[in-house]
Amino acid sequence: MSTEVIRVVLDSNAYDAVLQHEDAEQILAALEDGRLEILASPVVLAELRKVPDMYRQADLMALYYELQSRRLSPPDASMKSADHLLLAQAQAEGARLVSDDKALDALRYAEFRALL
Numbered sequence: 001m002s003t004e005v006i007r008v009v010l011d012s013n014a015y016d017a018v019l020q021h022e023d024a025e026q027i028l029a030a031l032e033d034g035r036l037e038i039l040a041s042p043v044v045l046a047e048l049r050k051v052p053d054m055y056r057q058a059d060l061m062a063l064y065y066e067l068q069s070r071r072l073s074p075p076d077a078s079m080k081s082a083d084h085l086l087l088a089q090a091q092a093e094g095a096r097l098v099s100d101d102k103a104l105d106a107l108r109y110a111e112f113r114a115l116l
Helices: 012-021 024-032 042-049 054-067 082-092 109-115
Strands: 006-010 036-040 096-098
Touching (some): 006 012, 006 082, 012 024, 012 042, 012 054, 012 109, 024 036, 024 054, 036 042, 042 054, 082 096
Parallel strands (some): 006 036, 006 096
8 A cells, every 4th residue: 555755845934843843853754765755945945045043054954955855946036935936836846835934825834744
């Protein structure tokens, strides 16, 4: 019996939540056993590079590289905002955006955690 792969794009606030909840090991296990695929967006990488606390930035960027299954190409920059770019990238890849930004039609981090 095969299980469906959960394919997601994590917004920068989702990487924060991974650190806050100490979920990296559980997520890595899901990646390793093929239950999860994380598509890494250059849009998120650009957001993480703007984190002012250099220690937090280093932790977030390390997590970004550690958890990615596949890196996405840079998106068409004609969208209004980085969040809309991320949402469009996720949709184009048949993935869900994981974000706690209430303005987006996204999977909330708590919902994502429950799927693991």
